[in-house]
Amino acid sequence: MNSCCLAILMILSILLPAMARAEDSYTFDLSETEKKAYHFGGYVEFKPVLYGLDRDAAFYKLRFYNDPQGRTLPEANGRVQLEGSYEKDIYRFYAKTNTDLKYSDYTNGTERSVFYEAYGSLKPSSSLKIDLGKKTMKWGKGYAWNPVAFVDRPKDPDDPELSLEGFIVATTDVIKSFDGPLKTFSFTPVLLPVYDHVNDSFGNNNKLNFAGRFYFLLYDTDIDLMFMTGGSRPDRYGADFSRNITTNFELHGEYSYIRNSHKNVLDASGNMGFLEADAQSYLIGIRHLTTFDLTTIIEYYHNGTSFSVDEIKNYYTVINRGYDQFQTTGSSAMLASAQAMADGSYGRSSAMENYLYIRLSQKEPFGILYFIPALTGSMNLDDQSYTLTPELLYTGITNLELRFRTAFIVGGKDTEFGEKQNDYRMELRVGYYF
Amino acid sequence: MLRIITLLLILLFSTPLYALDGTALLKQVDRNLNPESYEMYRKLINVEPDGKKKEYTLFSLKKGLDKVAALFLAPASDKGRSTLRQGENMWLYIPNVGKPIRITSLQSVVGGVFNNADILALDYAAEYNVEKVEEKATDYLLTLKAKTKDVAYDRLKIWADRDKKLPTRIECLTEAGMLIKTLYFKDVKEFGGGIVRPSLIETDSPLYKEYKSVMIYAKIRQRAFKDEVFTLTFMPNLETMR
Numbered sequence: 151m152n153s154c155c156l157a158i159l160m161i162l163s164i165l166l167p168a169m170a171r172a173e174d175s176y177t178f179d180l181s182e183t184e185k186k187a188y189h190f191g192g193y194v195e196f197k198p199v200l201y202g203l204d205r206d207a208a209f210y211k212l213r214f215y216n217d218p219q220g221r222t223l224p225e226a227n228g229r230v231q232l233e234g235s236y237e238k239d240i241y242r243f244y245a246k247t248n249t250d251l252k253y254s255d256y257t258n259g260t261e262r263s264v265f266y267e268a269y270g271s272l273k274p275s276s277s278l279k280i281d282l283g284k285k286t287m288k289w290g291k292g293y294a295w296n297p298v299a300f301v302d303r304p305k306d307p308d309d310p311e312l313s314l315e316g317f318i319v320a321t322t323d324v325i326k327s328f329d330g331p332l333k334t335f336s337f338t339p340v341l342l343p344v345y346d347h348v349n350d351s352f353g354n355n356n357k358l359n360f361a362g363r364f365y366f367l368l369y370d371t372d373i374d375l376m377f378m379t380g381g382s383r384p385d386r387y388g389a390d391f392s393r394n395i396t397t398n399f400e401l402h403g404e405y406s407y408i409r410n411s412h413k414n415v416l417d418a419s420g421n422m423g424f425l426e427a428d429a430q431s432y433l434i435g436i437r438h439l440t441t442f443d444l445t446t447i448i449e450y451y452h453n454g455t456s457f458s459v460d461e462i463k464n465y466y467t468v469i470n471r472g473y474d475q476f477q478t479t480g481s482s483a484m485l486a487s488a489q490a491m492a493d494g495s496y497g498r499s500s501a502m503e504n505y506l507y508i509r510l511s512q513k514e515p516f517g518i519l520y521f522i523p524a525l526t527g528s529m530n531l532d533d534q535s536y537t538l539t540p541e542l543l544y545t546g547i548t549n550l551e552l553r554f555r556t557a558f559i560v561g562g563k564d565t566e567f568g569e570k571q572n573d574y575r576m577e578l579r580v581g582y583y584f
Numbered sequence: 585m586l587r588i589i590t591l592l593l594i595l596l597f598s599t600p601l602y603a604l605d606g607t608a609l610l611k612q613v614d615r616n617l618n619p620e621s622y623e624m625y626r627k628l629i630n631v632e633p634d635g636k637k638k639e640y641t642l643f644s645l646k647k648g649l650d651k652v653a654a655l656f657l658a659p660a661s662d663k664g665r666s667t668l669r670q671g672e673n674m675w676l677y678i679p680n681v682g683k684p685i686r687i688t689s690l691q692s693v694v695g696g697v698f699n700n701a702d703i704l705a706l707d708y709a710a711e712y713n714v715e716k717v718e719e720k721a722t723d724y725l726l727t728l729k730a731k732t733k734d735v736a737y738d739r740l741k742i743w744a745d746r747d748k749k750l751p752t753r754i755e756c757l758t759e760a761g762m763l764i765k766t767l768y769f770k771d772v773k774e775f776g777g778g779i780v781r782p783s784l785i786e787t788d789s790p791l792y793k794e795y796k797s798v799m800i801y802a803k804i805r806q807r808a809f810k811d812e813v814f815t816l817t818f819m820p821n822l823e824t825m826r
Contacts, residue, residue: 288682327811583661
């Protein structure tokens with residue numbers, strides 16, 4: 151019997167390598183390469199989040215003054231994005247929807263659905279394309295911020311790679327290639343109307359805005375010049391560039407000049423004032439890759455349209471006064487006014503003047519394929535408050551993306567991150583593409 | 585008389601060395617692999633040590649010596665991504681993220697053993713000088729040195745079939761001669777239009793022990809493109825070229 155088993159094992163030991171070789175045959179089904187006129191796809195996401203609340207912070211008081219919470223607040227988030235396109239000859243139509251779902255004990259359930267993009271394209275040649283509809287333009291070279299993205303919604307520096315909702319525009323790409331130092335030139339004019347129910351969140355109503363971008367690939371450097379005028383927002387001009395200094399070292403920058411930029415600011419007594427002045431915003435950054443696949447992104451951002459340390463401190467003072475008023479009199483009038491200011495500009499991300507962003511991501515450490523741990527830090531250089539976000543990303547299962555990260559939000563009293571609602575935020579994101 | 589015979593013998597034996605023009609041979613290997621301007625489809629398979637596979641399907645276009653673009657068709661998580669190369673300039677466009685960002689040849693947009701230089705490969709003769717050619721029993725062995733520091737691999741050793749003038753194996757090395765990866769060219773087949781070339785490239789690397797990546801080629805055909813197709817502004821529209 152033993153000799154029989156031995157014989158079977160011997161035969162298997164001879165056959166197994168051959169069987170393994172047989173598994174090495176690779177196939178390419180050519181039906182995968184057939185182009186269809188229609189395309190449909192999408193993305194679903196489940197993201198549970200645990201907020202560690204800072205109950206002394208100004209933004210905690212502003213949000214929860216009449217409904218105090220415990221030390222933590224769990225929240226379940228969902229997202230569904232559907233996209234489809236139809237293409238025939240020189241015509242193409244593309245649409246992408248986004249539905250955000252949110253549930254917590256505080257909010258109960260909320261849902262918001264919107265078309266992120268929905269536009270028709272006409273492409274008579276590879277040098278000319280005309281788009282009409284809702285579209286994201288995606289201007290700028292910065293990773294975390296884009297001061298020259300004149301016709302886009304602002305990115306979230308906490309998650310700069312998230313897709314954004316567009317605006318309704320009419321736009322054209324005219325492209326020309328050359329031999330010599332100038333290899334490519336393109337011009338992208340944009341018409342952006344702002345009327346009732348049409349881009350009405352963009353700025354002043356009943357205006358037809360005109361923006362444009364000139365792109366040059368000159369001496370192996372990407373250069374853009376852009377402008378926007380029309381009255382919904384103050385006129386502005388900008389430029390950006392990106393260039394590889396060495397193979398693995400990229401340098402980029404953006405600059406924007408805004409004429410008669412205006413903002414509402416609070417003085418020390420809590421009175422609202424109106425300031426108008428020309429403003430400059432700029433960003434300089436690098437992206438570097440080491441031989442062992444560590445990618446470093448560093449960016450410095452100056453926001454000339456934002457608030458100084460004193461201006462933001464006055465705002466926190468108003469919230470604290472409003473909170474005390476609510477505690478003593480039950481009146482929430484001052485807090486409601488502070489909430490309106492938060493929705494306007496005081497509550498936006500990167501609301502102050504000078505920021506430093508650093509992101510380190512290591513591709514596939516220890517030979518673990520499709521695994522990318524990263525560490526991101528974002529510092530307000532004016533008040534030295536900061537966030538630090540370690541994260542783990544795994545994309546090894548086809549079409550599935552798993553990301554776990556924790557953001558530690560650190561800062562003293564009257565600092566930007568110190569007065570945020572949370573001390574930390576822990577989240578798992580499970581995303582599936584189809 | 586003896587001198588003349590000696591001289592003739594020296595000339596006779598030295599002639600093959602001078603006759604073998606390494607640069608011309610390399611250019612011929614390039615042309616046998618692909619037309620100068622073409623479109624093609626590729627499937628890229630990363631194989632992990634436990635046999636688990638991850639597959640990508642790409643549509644690629646190339647024009648002249650320095651312009652190449654690739655569009656991801658599958659899987660769904662990567663669909664619509666595109667990469668573009670103009671000489672040493674390389675960009676990656678991810679539809680969600682929006683604007684194209686600059687990338688480098690050593691990076692890999694797919695993970696695994698293939699990197700961007702493999703996916704957006706130009707003609708070898710465009711990036712390398714031939715340092716030495718040796719005649720082996722069935723192959724030529726070409727030793728190449730990169731023309732600039734911007735190239736992903738400083739040195740290449742190409743074993744090319746003597747009859748077909750097609751590569752059978754390529755070793756990619758650092759400046760110091762350290763092996764980064766080996767590409768094995770297999771399954772020569774007819775693609776139509778006179779294109780006969782390996783339909784499968786397998787690669788392994790001492791840096792990724794027990795991992796393997798495979799590229800399968802399909803529908804290679806000569807095609808003319810306008811230069812404007814290979815521009816940053818056109819990247820989101822590559823699908824319309826299929």
